[in-house]
Amino acid sequence: MVETLFEDIFRVDELDPDGKKFDRVSRISARSEQFDMLMFLDINTEIYPMRTGDKFMMVLASTLNLDGTPDSGYFAPGNKKSLADKFDYVMQGKLYRISEESREKQVKADIFVSFGGLLMQLKGDPSIAARFELDQKLFILIRKV
Amino acid sequence: MSDQSSQSQSLTNNWDSLQVEVAQYINSDVRVPLQYSENTKPLSGFVQRLKGKHGRFRGNLSGKRVEFTGRTVISPDPNLKINEVAVPILMAQILSYPERVSHHNIERLRQCVRNGPTKYPGAKFIKHPDGTEISLTSKVRHRHADDLKYGYIVCRHLQDGDIILFNRQPSLHRMSIMSHRARIMPWRTLRFNESVCNPYNADFDGDEMNMHVPQTEEARTEALMLMGVQNNLCTPKNGEILVASTQDFLTSSYLITRKDTFYDRASFSLICSYMGDAMDPIDLPTPALVKPVELWTGKQLFSILLRPHAKMRVYVNLTVAEKNYGKSGETMCPKDGFVYIRNSELISGQLGKATLGNGSKDGLYSVLLRDYSAHAAATCMNRLAKLSARWIGNHGFSIGINDVQPGIVLNKEKKVTIDKGYGQCIDYIGSYKSGSLDLLPGCNNAETLEANITGTLNNIRERTANVCMNNLHWRNSPLIMSQCGSKGSPINIAQMVACVGQQSVGGRRAPNGFVDRTLPHFEREAKDPDAKGFVQNSFYTGLSATEFFFHTMGGREGLVDTAVKTADTGYMARRLMKALEDLSVHYDGTVRNASVCIVQFVYGGDAMDPGQMEEKSGLPLNFERLFMKAKATCPAVEQKSLSIEEIDKTMDEIIGDRLSESTGTPEGESSQAFSASSNKEGGMETFDNSLRKFIQKKYPNSDLMLKLNGKEHPDEDKGYLEKIASNICGVTRQQLMVFLETCISRYSLKKIEGGTAIGAIGAHSIGEPGTQMTLKTFHFAGVASMNVTLGVPRIKEIINAAKKINTPIITTALQSDNNEIIAKIVKGRIEKTLLEQVAKSIKTSQASRSASIVITLDMTKIQGAHLSVDAYTVKESILKTKRMKLKEQQVKVLDHRKLEIVMHADKKKLQFELHGLKNKISKVVVKGIDTVERAIILNEAKEKDPSANKKMKLLVEGTGLLSVMGIEGVEGRKTTSNHIIEVQHTLGIEAARKKIIDEIQYTMSSHGMTIDIRHMMLLADLMTFKGEVLGITRYGVQKMKDSVLMLASFERTSDHLFNASAHGKVDKIEGVSECIIMGIPVQIGTGMLKVRQSVKPIELTYGPDPIIS
Structure with a gap:
């Protein structure tokens, strides 16, 4: 089994917190159960609808290959077995920014990932952010529970 | 006798x-004289042949007719590269190029010769080395083709x-x-x-x-x-990009x-092939959506456009806030208005004019x-042009x-806004009529009303x-065009959609236009919005008759403006060019004119x-961007980030090393000395200082987090904390x-080259924006x-x-700028106060042989305005006033608020003189400066924050800078005028130079x-380098230049020529105009x-x- 970078179960708090701006894409704000992470994520709701209150399992991994070989970054068609098989919604992107935010002496770290323009912001304890590297290729895998 | 006289007469x-x-x-x-003037139109004289736009000088000597030219209508073609132009075959057959026959082209040229002048890749003439020219119209051209030898020239x-x-x-x-x-x-x-x-500045409307x-x-x-499109992507006006995507491309x-926007594999690959005619290798990236269906996003398409395949080593890094950026959240902007490109990958943001368009840095x-290079930018533009033209076609x-x-919501909101605005205007008019309007500073009742109403209506x-922007559907075409800036x-x-407006x-x-009203449809003295040209309707609903008329009034003004403007600015540009044409940078770094006289x-x-x-304000480099690029293109991977001390050390090493060798030359030193001594407009610090300052500003916040956490956490966490910190903001060596x-290396490449015709460039840079300015604009x-x-x-x-x-x-500026009362006192001292303004009454009394005028001052008014005026000072100012013809004894001070003027005169004249005097007396300036119209107190601090300390300033309308500076309470050192x-x-010539720069900049x-300040400096220096301010007019230019030919080709051709011949002037033919003429x-x-x-001699x-x- 391949090592994942992050795994947790999230619950959708709100759809489009700033109002709906795009037809097919919605921004969800979700909170995780285990690590108490706050996440904003753009999701193509046309092919994978989300509603407030939905619970889903989210996994971040650096490759889909089950043997753990790193991803090439280029399109390689073929029906190989992969990590994605167990999930409903998978996106591929790049980590482009890690930042900090301190409020009332509590330091939170944010990681920002862009899945071809669909953005994710994951806010939480700095120790989680330490697992990630800048410019890392990331896969987000989602399965409703 | 009579015969003789008639003879001599004739x-x-x-x-x-x-x-x-x-x-x-x-x-x-x-x-x-009239009797000699014949009715027949006289032939044009020598002077007429020389002067004017079509005269010998400007028409035949400064500009000449040339061969090998063509002219026709233009049209667009996005499939062409930006440095190409499509020439019609018909034109190509007339225009020719003399190509010398060589080993490499002989077969091709033979074919051309065989084709002759009428079949396309043909030729018109052959020139032999001995000078004979053979036309190729005849049939014998086949023989000529065979006889073609190396060294012949084929047109x-x-x-x-x-x-x-x-x-x-x-x-x-x-x-x-x-x-091209x-x-x-x-x-x-x-x-x-x-x-x-x-x-x-072309369009395709003919x-x-x-x-x-x-x-x-x-x-x-x-x-x-020098003139290739690729070498002119930027305007020398301010370094902004000029050749860039427009309109449909945006x-x-x-x-x-x-x-x-999502694409499946087929359509994504199709669009990919649009941008390079399917000829370029393209690496297909992993789709952004892997499951449930493989979908690529439009942003990935753009990443491919920037870097189609892995062998291409272009790594663009930039951040731009687009028009619809929500001012916070950077990349997470909900409207996706923040463009971030990292290593040629479009991370976020919807691209628009700010990223792709012209006029940005x-x-x-x-x-x-x-x-990278001009070539990289040009290829990118080519790809985008092809992609977008084909994409939008589909x-x-x-x-x-x-x-x-308009929708229902929009109509409703429009009605609410208009009703509210109208209500406000009616309130203003009501309080204007009752006189209870709060006056704006320096305005009377009517002006205040106008200002208020105009503000409300705008x-x-x-x-x-x-409301429109928020309520229209995103697919609305005008909305899309306005949002992306096309x-x-x-x-x-x-x-x-909604409302045409005022x-x-x-x-x-x-x-x-009528008596007390705009149109006869309204009541007299009507001031309500409708009666003064507010158009409620939209172009969609249609305008009412009166609205339409008002709209034509506004429209005509615009038309007249553009017509007048072109002539005006054209002449201005011509004068600027004539004055600045021969300034160039010499190899010693100085700017000199043609007679090598130093201007700068x-x-x-x-x-x-x-x-x-590269920087917006005209500094050579945008450190912020370069730093970001350096960090993004050199991934940290295993290297550790530097501590403060290490950064300091590295910086000293590199800067010390490189700068001493590159700018440590005497030339560099002098440039630094100059920029320091002349205190260039704030920003132009010496380069290494600004570089150091940037780094110093950058790295303290990088250690903030490490320190903060270092105290709280024990050693075991330190490893990961360091890692995060370096990921967040660390810098590796x-x-x-x-x-x-x-x-450092780029800085030294940005030095201006010797020989640059910087004068001409400066003249263009100031003249060209002039054409874009609307003629009459008044600002507040x-x-x-x-x-x-x-x-x-x-x-x-x-x-x-x-x-x-x-x-x-x-x-x-005021000596104490935080006190309103003092400001008012100073204002009173400056502003011209007439006697009639402070007098309660000016009464005349008349006896049989003497008469008197009694002036009573209004002390409450005087004290209210903080004027130090009483009867004694009034007496003085009356006596000081010229042409009053009053003796000291005639003016008597009765008490501190009353004075009497006694007159003696004939009984007959008395009446008239008394009234004349009364009128004169009432206009006597009792306080203030005569040349000043009025002064207005301006509180600069108020605009931003009402609670902050007041910062008073006085704006004085009028001239008399010297007297204003001398007024007590005025900070003379910070007082200046806009009158050059x-x-x-x-203040002297240097102050005038600075003022010219500032005023052009401000305007x-x-x-x-935005125009680079260096152009204005050059203009100001040219205007002042003779020791007095010379205008760019015929008089000023005459004093700046020595060349007769140049002056003759500028203005008043004949005068200069007559003058030169009379005085035997010599022209050395050094300047641009002279050389062109000769x-x-x-x-x-x-x-x-x-x-x-x-x-050897x-x-x-x-x-x-x-x-x-």
Whole structure:
């Protein structure tokens, strides 16, 4: 089994917190159960609808290959077995920014990932952010529970 | 006797008429006594042949007719590269290029010769080395083709890849004529890529353009190197990119990069193949959506456009806030308005004009141009042009009536806004009529009302525009166009959909064309919005009769304005050019004119090329961006980030090393010394200082987190904390080194080159924006009632060095600027106060032989205005006033608020004189400066934050800088005027120079135009380098230049020529104009260098040479 970078179960708090701006894409704000992470994520709701209150399992991994070989970054068609098989919604992107935010002496770290323009912001304890590297290729895998 | 007299009479007559004939032969405009003037139109004299636009000087000597040119209508073709132009075959068969036959081209040229002049790739003539020329019209050309030898010259038809010059009038700046490569195409128009519309200011509504074919290899090379489109992507005006995507390209990029555009593999690959005609290798990236279906996003498409395959080593890094950026959240902006490109990958943001368009300094093409090359930027533009033209052709983009139909919500909101605005206006009018209006500073009742109503009504339009922008569906075509910046503004949309808004004539609401009213449809003295030109309707609903009329009034003003403007600015540009044409940078860094007289010791104070400045305010480099790029392109991977001390050390090493070798030369030192001594407008610190400062500012916050956590956490966590910290903001040694190296090496490349015709560039840079300014615009200087002349009239005033300007304003600093009362007192001291303003009454009393005027002062008013005026001071000022003819005894002070003036005169005259005196007395200036119209107190702090400390300033309308500076309470050192001549007289020539720079800068910036300050410095230096302020007028230019030919080709041709011949003037033919007139290469730029050879002095032998030696 391949090592994942992050795994947790999230619950959708709100759809489009700033109002709906795009037809097919919605921004969800979700909170995780285990690590108490706050996440904003753009999701193509046309092919994978989300509603407030939905619970889903989210996994971040650096490759889909089950043997753990790193991803090439280029399109390689073929029906190989992969990590994605167990999930409903998978996106591929790049980590482009890690930042900090301190409020009332509590330091939170944010990681920002862009899945071809669909953005994710994951806010939480700095120790989680330490697992990630800048410019890392990331896969987000989602399965409703 | 009578016979003799008649004879002599006829002799004198003939003599006179001979004189007339001769005079008219020389100058037919000469005034002639009536009896000699013939009715037949006189022939034009010598003077007429010389002078004027079509005279010998300007028409035949300064500009000549040339061969190998073409002109036709232009049309767009996005499939062409930006440096190509499609030439119709018909033109290519007429234009020719003399190509020398060589080993490499002989077969091709033989074919051309065989084809002859009428079949396309043909030729027109053959030139033999002995000079004979053979026309190829005859059938024998086949023999000529066979006889073709190396060294012959074939005048062949224009072919693909030939260099041509392409030009559109008006040629306002050097990018109006650029060199392209020809592409011979069928049909009859000249075609080019739309991206190049901007420099030519061309559109395709029937514009025609000219082309020229350079006829020698030298000319071709020079054209390609200096005038090539690729070498002119930037304007030297301010370094902004000028050749960039426009219109449809922006629209389609905007739509492609929308967050919810997804493509499946087939369509994604298809679109990928659009951009390179399916000829380029492309690496298909992993789809953004892997499951449930494989989908790629539009943003991935753009990443491919920037870097199609892995072998391409272009890593663009930039951040741009687009128009719809929500001001917070950076990349997470909900409207996706923040563009972030990291290592050529579009991370976020919907691309629009700010990223792809012209007129920005940190857009995509600017970054490509600066960080990589002009070629990289050009290929990117080519790819985008092809992609978007084809994409939008399939996608479709059109506008229809339903795009301008307002919805129910919109109508409702519009009604609410308008009703509210109208209510407000009616309230204002009500309080105006009852006199209870709160007056704005420096305004009377009516002006306050106008200002208030105008503000409210403009607000209505703005608000409806916002409502439109928020309520229209995102697919609305006008909305898309306005949001991505390709065409139209929110106001344009609001005018079509909701409300046209206030129509203005001359900056005011519609004037009263009838007695006390605008149109007979309204009541007299009506001031409500409808009666003064507010148009409630939209273009969709249609205008009412009165609204339509008001709209035509506004429309006509615009038309008249543009018509007047072109002539005005054209003349201004011509004068600027004539004055600045021969200034160039010499190899010692100085700017000199043709007679090598120094105008500037170091160009712009730092010898930088304005066309290459990367920072918005005109600094050479944008450190922030370069730092980001260095960090993104050199991943940290395993390297550790540096601590503060290490950063310091590395910086010292590199900066010390590199700067000492590159700018430590005496030249560099002097440039630094100059920039320090002349204190250049704030920003121009020496380079290494600014670099150090940037790093120092950058790294303290990088350690903030480490320190903060270091205390709280024990050792075991330190590892990961360090890792995060370095991920967040650490700098590795490599990154820092790369950053510093790029900064330093790039800085030294940005020095201006010797020979640059910087004068001409400066003249263009100031003249060209002039054409874009609306002629008459008045702006407010913080106070509603205070108008300042702006726009073209103001620029004209400045460069004419006008003695009398429209709105002279003295900006006064106060010694204590936080006290309103003191400000009022000073205001009272400055402002002209007439006796009638402070007098309660001026009464006359009359006895039989004497009369008197009793003046009672209104002490409450005087004290209220904080004037120190009483009867004694009034007496003094009466006596000081000229032409009053009063003796001291006549003026008696009764008490401190009353005085009497006694008059003695004849009984008959007494009555008149008394009244005359009374009128004069009432106009006596009792306090203040005569030349000052009024003074207004301006509180600068109030605008931002009412609770902050007050910062008072006085704005004085009028002249008299010296007297204002002398007033007690005025901080003389910080007081200045916008009247340049007055500044020169009061403060000196250096102050005048600074003032010229500041005033041009201010005028340009208030029209939203940025011009590099170095151009204005040069202009100001030229105007002041003779020790007095010289205007760019015929008088000023005459004092600046020595050359007769140059002056003759400028203005008053005949006067200068007569004068020169009378005085035996010598012209050395050094300047640009003279050289052009004489047909000699100009000594600027490439013509500056001469090859010199030391030749042995010829030994002169006396006596005849021997016949046989």
